[in-house]
Amino acid sequence: MRVDIAKGILEKNDTLAEENRRLFAESGVFVVDLMASPGAGKTSTILATIAALRDRYSIAVIEGDIASRVDAEKISAHGVPAVQINTGGACHLESDMIRRAVDTLDLATIDLLIIENVGNLVCPTDFDLGEHAKVMILSVPEGHDKPYKYPNIFQVAEAVILNKYDTMGVFDFDESEFREVVGRLNPTAPVFAMAATKGDGVDAWATWLSDRVEAAKGGAA
């Protein structure tokens, strides 16, 4: 449904998002919101990020899904605090859901909070959660034409991860066209080629992210 029919909902969401952001700043927590299609590899990217950064930072995860606890269980199995949000029918997370999830965490002990949004290239783009950066993951099997069809999500992202990069030979994916169109929509966003389940290409992404975490810690000090 169109977001313009629900201006009041967006305004209420944005007010709560600002409160979340203030709360995060007080504790020096950097918060990243991962958005992608279903099955693009959001949870795998989180696991790869945890593996790369857990020695340096205390990490927690909020998992958003319509139903099930599948993803939170995957994260918890690695000894990282994970809160599952089930949205019922909603195709994205909202700031009040994040607030309730955050209330179950001890922010003072966390450096990096990773939010996995509901698998969707449309709905999450309009909702500020109080995060510091939205990051968009596209997986190679989805095809290089997605920026034409879903331009907004590429525009609101501060970085783009091109995941399942190891399957480039299996699919008809034109990487140079993809990078050109993303660059037109969003000239400042880096594009990180990655195969999260294999750990390939995770370093560049982890460096970008840790630079942001350091800046957030500096801000709180």
Place this chain on the structure above:
Amino acid sequence: MRVDIAKGILEKNDTLAEENRRLFAESGVFVVDLMASPGAGKTSTILATIAALRDRYSIAVIEGDIASRVDAEKISAHGVPAVQINTGGACHLESDMIRRAVDTLDLATIDLLIIENVGNLVCPTDFDLGEHAKVMILSVPEGHDKPYKYPNIFQVAEAVILNKYDTMGVFDFDESEFREVVGRLNPTAPVFAMAATKGDGVDAWATWLSDRVEAAKGGAA
């Protein structure tokens, strides 16, 4: 956003959907609505379906996307009438969009109308377009856990296509678990394994669909 905040919209949509359905019945047109994640292979499935059935039936296509005419152009290149709907921000098609698109087609000359919904596993499930069957496509790279996370779309579908089946060896996809969970959610829906871009497994799907087209033609006679 939650659909229950917009009950009036759903009721208006359903009334127009009934009108669409009556219009389709008068002309003996069978209408199928394809739903899937971005990049699951909706357009490829349509092209494979056209290749399999164009000698028997007159086919037309309605393409739904947030933006761009990419898909309609792909279909038109094969000499099949294709109408592109751009929803702007909306994450699904609605019955009034279908009606406006249908008004540009000559229904009397069409046996099978294929609607490609916006790439999304959430929003399209609640909106009746006046179609005779919703069909859901999941692609192997998305992973076998999707029925846990997005149960509703598997419940409203009359058939499920498991696409990109040729990449089964590349991804960690548990087909028996997938079929078991889908069977629990929706015991009557057949699951068609397919590799649409290669034409593999298209016959069984095309047979199921043509049985439905024949029934619709019979009803109009």
